[in-house]
Amino acid sequence: MTTVFLDGQFMPIAEAKVPVMDRGFLFGDGAYELIPVYSRRPFRLAEHLRRLQHTLDGIRLANPHAEAEWMRLIGEIVARNDGDDQSVYLQVTRGADTKRNHAFPAQVVPTVFIMTEPLVTPPPAQREQGIAAISAPDMRWLRCDLKTISLLANCLLRQQAVDAGCVETLLFRDGFLTEGAASNIFVVRDGVLLAPPKDHLMLPGITYDVVLELAAAHGLPAEVRPVAEAEARGADELWMTSSTKEVLPIVRLDGQPVGRDENAGRPGPVGRRMYDWYQAFKQTVMRAGE
Numbered sequence: 001m002t003t004v005f006l007d008g009q010f011m012p013i014a015e016a017k018v019p020v021m022d023r024g025f026l027f028g029d030g031a032y033e034l035i036p037v038y039s040r041r042p043f044r045l046a047e048h049l050r051r052l053q054h055t056l057d058g059i060r061l062a063n064p065h066a067e068a069e070w071m072r073l074i075g076e077i078v079a080r081n082d083g084d085d086q087s088v089y090l091q092v093t094r095g096a097d098t099k100r101n102h103a104f105p106a107q108v109v110p111t112v113f114i115m116t117e118p119l120v121t122p123p124p125a126q127r128e129q130g131i132a133a134i135s136a137p138d139m140r141w142l143r144c145d146l147k148t149i150s151l152l153a154n155c156l157l158r159q160q161a162v163d164a165g166c167v168e169t170l171l172f173r174d175g176f177l178t179e180g181a182a183s184n185i186f187v188v189r190d191g192v193l194l195a196p197p198k199d200h201l202m203l204p205g206i207t208y209d210v211v212l213e214l215a216a217a218h219g220l221p222a223e224v225r226p227v228a229e230a231e232a233r234g235a236d237e238l239w240m241t242s243s244t245k246e247v248l249p250i251v252r253l254d255g256q257p258v259g260r261d262e263n264a265g266r267p268g269p270v271g272r273r274m275y276d277w278y279q280a281f282k283q284t285v286m287r288a289g290e
């Protein structure tokens, strides 16, 4: 049975219960992180905890744990559950109030929940063939840099992709690419990697940072700048990146093949190289015990 952490205690998942007056339940008032764990080692944990702090600051919620305490709790949840590769989910909400009231309660006791699931990365066939995506107007709010649990827009947008037999929805706002419903999006054009800048319109992905670091380390030209919708639609390659999808090629967008000539509708060479660099990097980090 899966063991989870809720409000200071480890317990079987079936015993974990949250009061109905919890503001996470009533308002989606909370922050979350999803941390991949390889060979029982959390990947880029300090960066995930830094992003959690950014979200908590953005929603005016005091961090209930110091960094070292988060690290200890996450280490313990990983140790208490099966599987070497896991996906740790943590959530902090503004806690339970006695009345439903939009304004914050005077006494805030945040609810802290941590669980872990087996890490499921894309199967090899999907990686080799690539995935299909659709696009939609980005109808979310203007603080997409915060990883909040209010994910209704993201859920609707991802479901739109699933209804169309696709994996992801690319989001465009005012003529520019922002990100995916639950991933960051990279564009390759003429051998140059293009990535939208980290601003309030997209989540600053941990995988996004790794991809840009790997591009720099391997001499792949990269430009971080606003990416016009037409540039994304005319891309040689499109990738989605996230902690669970890693680097996954998108080969069809709105039913049209991505890419040109013999690569049209097939994963491209730059994405294949980035995937290999990413895997090698993971191995190096795991060996170094980072």
Ligand code: PDD
Pocket (backbone or CB within 6 Å): 034, 154, 179, 180, 181, 182, 183, 184, 202, 203, 204, 205, 206, 207, 208, 241, 242, 243, 244
């Ligand atoms: N989502 N953008 C959005 C909107 C996301 O939800 C995610 C990840 C990313 C990629 O971030 P990272 O590389 O740090 O995983 C970008 C996670 C996986 C989720 O909600 O399950």
